[in-house]
Amino acid sequence: MYRIAVAALVLAATGCATTGGGGSREGNATVAGVVRLPQSGLQLDGACDQVRVVVSSPGNPSDALGSAMVRTSRGGRCSFTVSSLPSNTDLQVGVAVDGGLKCENGATPTITPEPSPVKLGDYATVNRDFTLSCGA
DSSP: OHHHHHHHHHHHHHHHHHTTOTTOOOOSEEEEEEEEOOSSSBOOTTGGGGEEEEEEBTTBTTSOOSEEEEEEETTTEEEEEEEEEOSSSEEEEEEEEOTTOOBTTSOOOEEESOOEEEEOOTTOEEEOOEEEEOOO
16 A cells, blocks of 8 residues: 555656646746727727737747737727746747738738837736727
């Protein structure tokens, strides 16, 4: 009985030690902010559901890191938080919109600023704001 208990304890400890092991890109840093929507020229209902905030390494901008959440906020804005980001690593923060989000003239909204670099310390949070606009 004693050997079984010891074997189970060793097996459990080994499993815990290797779960989520090397290669994990999760961390403890966070990027937060808002995406301002245009006052006119864009259908605002459900717009935030079509906005994506992407934090990635500069060398691989399509590979999103962390856990992103975008939600509708007051005043024609989308609030976002991207958590579980690696710290002390060069990253870039950008916004993308789904193909269904269009201006009234059929164009894709312009996003400013362009993706920007950021390097976060341990447990750091940085704010970044973006603006969507529809030209006349």
